Amino acid sequence: MINNEQRIAWGITGSGHYLKESMEIVEEMNNVDLYLSKAGEEVLKWYDYDLNSYKKNGIKIFRDVTASSAPVSMLYEGVYKCLVVSPATSNTIAQMAYGISDNLISNMFAQAGKCRIHSIVFACDTEPTVITQAPKKLVTLYPREIELDNFNKLKTFKNVDVVDNVKNLKKALKKFK
Ligand SMILES: Cc1cc2nc3c(=O)[nH]c(=O)nc-3n(C[C@H](O)[C@H](O)[C@H](O)COP(=O)(O)O)c2cc1C
Structure with missing residues (x-):
């Protein structure tokens, strides 16, 4: 419950x-803790986000610094009602779709599933053409069939909402606000 x-x-x-x-x-939310993949932590810096300012707002921040992904134990203690992974890279989507759990985010996802805690995943590379903001300019990318296949595979998972736009992310979150 x-x-x-x-x-x-x-x-x-x-x-x-x-x-x-x-x-x-x-x-906008007041009940969120952040879990960062190693690349997530780097990319936040590339895009000029200051993690300390989030900490001041009472958000706990968990980094990927243990081989065993120790913070997953928070899922066993009933701290969280849901896991959101947003944005989710092609790499993370592939790991999730194939049951690989060798870093903090893929472990959070796997353990949430095993604890029957609902997950919401925002897969970003889901259109044949993606216009994306690189740190200094907009670039056009063409996700491969493998990215689209992994996205479709993940959509078949129980207890997981896989969304591909902001509107549907907000809609999925409403159930847990
Ligand atoms: C500035 C920057 C932006 C990136 N943006 C994306 C992206 O939009 N989608 C993606 O799949 N990978 C992107 N990457 C590559 C991922 O960070 C890389 O695949 C990484 O290994 C993913 O690890 P993670 O899934 O554990 O976070 C980006 C890398 C950099 C340096």
Whole structure:
């Protein structure tokens, strides 16, 4: 059973695409802790986000610094009502779709699934053509078939909402606010 005391674990992976939109939603919420992949931590710096300012707002920040992904134990303690991974890179989507859990975010996702905690995943490379904000300019990318296949595979998972736009991310989050 979920309750209002529980928080939301929010995973950030190393995607510049939809990072701004994801961080805007994080900033509007008051019950979120951040979980960063190693690339997520780097990319936040590339895009000039100051993690200390988030800490001041009461957000706990968990970095990927242990081989065993020790912070996943928070999922066993009932701290979180849901896991959000937004934005999710092609790499993280592939790991999730194939059950690989060898870093903090893929472990959070796997353990959330095993604990029957709901996950919401914002997959960013889901259109044949993607225009994305690189640190200094807009670039056009053409996601490969493998990215689209992994996205479709993940959509078949139980207890997981896989979304591909901000509107649907907000809609999925409403159930857990
Ligand atoms: C500035 C920058 C922006 C990036 N944006 C994306 C992106 O939009 N989508 C993506 O799949 N990978 C992107 N990457 C590459 C990922 O960070 C890289 O694949 C990384 O290994 C992903 O690790 P993670 O899934 O554990 O976070 C970007 C890398 C850099 C340096």
